[in-house]
Amino acid sequence: MDNVVLGVVIVGSIGAIWVVLPRIGALALWRRWRDDRERHLAEDALKFIHAREWRGGRPATLEGLAGALGLPSRRVVFLAKRLETRGLIRSAAGGFRLTIEGERLALSVIRAHRLWERFLVDEARMPLADVHAEAERREHDADAAKLDALETLLGHPTVDPHGDPIPTGRGELARVESRPLTDWPTGQPAQIVHLEDEPPALFAQIAAEGLRPGQIVRVVEATPERLTLSDGGKTFALAPVLAANIFVAEAPAAGETVSRRLTALRRGETALVGALDQGLQGFTRRRLLDLGLTPGARITAELPSMLGDPVAYRVRGTLIALRRDQAEQVLINEAEPASQGV
């Protein structure tokens, strides 16, 4: 009996010590978790207010903030008060505005978010539809030195994979002129500059269609029910609600329409590499270029593997195996009949 009492006392006191231990104790962990959550909420609120200001028009309201953060308005009032005392926001006519300090913080979070999105798409080759959620998680560890390193690693990108400009380290954010696709005249070539990533459900549909920033498209037909697009090869039929989330601008003058992809090359056929898809960036793009898939290089589909994917292509005298999703990103110019040339 005494043993049991002793055991309970020992286990109990070890537990009690763990609770109050500094840094690794339960209380300290809980406090850190709570502070982090509080900080994440504050940063998300600043981001939301910034987005409203950026777009122009009415400032962010209490209700708008509550909706965006998914919090009851009682807690948002409390949060707004704290942000005001910290000098990050101020109340203005009909809503909240960022102070200079608040804007600086908001931009650094946005910078982290967009740089991480770039990393996830370019280097980790994550599907475009998944990166927003992952970047939402990573954006809050925004340490300036780490972000600068990330920016250098990515080669100083100027826009994120959705086409949004990335704020510079000094807090400058460029404006990209664009119009929603629904306002674009029929028949005139347009370059996609931005895909709206909120709400996710609509974005997932756009991404599933295979539309990417940088792509050059033409509106073939616009009816109240649907818009028909063409990129020279494929056609896309979109509901207007989707098209309104696609922002376009004037296409660059030399908008050549390369439409065949390397996957279309049959065994033994030769073509010239036209370009690499603009959606393909980072590690894989560098690798393909390094392997010699530069515009103008002759490429021959030579050897399918056992089950047909990957396929080995002969480029500049070497055999290089490409997976289907990579070959899909290589645009080719003209297919020649089977020949023995290298």
Add this chain to the structure above:
Amino acid sequence: MTNNATPAERLLAQADLLRQALPGDFRDTLVQTLYHEAESMAEKAVQQGGRKRWDWDSTVDRLLTSPIFGLPLMLAILSLIFWLTIAGANVPSAMLAEGFFWVEAQGVALFTSLGIPWWITGFLWDGVFRGLGWVISVMLPPMAIFFPLFTFLEDLGYLPRVAFNMDWLFKKAGAHGKQSLTMAMGFGCNAAGIIATRVIDSPRERLIAILTNNFVPCNGRFPTLIMLATVFVAASFPPALTSVIAAGSVVTVVVIGIIFTLVISGVLSRTVLRGEASAFSLELPPFRRPNLRQILYTSLIDRTIFVLWRAIQTAAPAGAAIWLLANIYVGDTSLAWHVANALQPLGNLVGLDGVILLAYIIAIPANEIVVPTMMMMYLGVGMMTDMPAYSEMHTMLVGQYGWTTLTAVNLMLFSLLHNPCATTIMTMWKETRSLKWTTLGALGPLVIAFAVTFLVAVVARAFGLG
């Protein structure tokens, strides 16, 4: 920029400005220019001759990657290598072991005649020296056969074709086709397999290959698998079928290991390794006439000696530890048996026993000594011991120590899945330089091994087996 900026700051600001003026695709242009330049140089300097050899190459390539012959050819070639390794290593292994035992006997005799106390003699000769000798004689011959053969295929240009053929399977698991090569290397030695992952140039796929290489049984674990398959699994079949059943069960274990590799690879790439950098590239070099001297050098110096040296560094202390555990008595039981008895409940829970778990703890430095340590314990002697004849062993283990088919099956599974040996863990650290990945690579398999054996034990006992 204000006027009081330092020259360096002004320079950086200017660089930023210039960078904005660059077109987005300037890197493409850069590479294109380099290639253009190289092309025009090559045009002037290089003359292309006839194409006969190339035609021969493509014929071979077509055969090796054909949907009909590709897979059978691959399996035939790899089986041949394994067969040569296992069959060819037996005799030299036995000779080496005999040689080491002879030296040991001479050493013991010399020390005894000099009047040196028995415990010094025992510790040095029966402990440290025997541990060393055992590991070298079990490990060296198979590696000295396997690595040169493997390097031969590598030099020939065949291995990239295997990666090319198997890529579809690994792609599904979020891994790289070249992982098939590092796995094949793992059959020789997991540490060498992990070093071989350097051929995978994509960080995420390389980590996957490093973390899962352990699920391929290395040749330090093969003797355990073969012994169990022969003594227990095959023993319950008619004698005519024994060797077929034994071979079949070893193959089954290997297949289970491959399935685990693929499943765990898939899980890793979708969970902890989500969002790590990744890219696929695979070159298929032309077939070449292998350079024999180079093969011998790479395989013997770079691989065999390297791995052997690391194993020796860990085997000697292990030999010492085993001898001490077996020869220090507390009460009238040796330390080893005290530990084994303490581990008994845990061992029983996962369908094994305390001695087996103890052997695996002692064998963390090198898996070759698992069976000798178990035999030492079961036979009640004070040093690592060779197996008795198979039938004798069967009687002893079943009759005296309560082994069942469940014990044998779970021991095979445990041997396949458990934590990598110390050499492999050290190699993981050297290759990743990350405490996080090394810990995951060391403890992940251990957790999986316990979970799987526990489940098998529960299911088997529910059906009244074991």
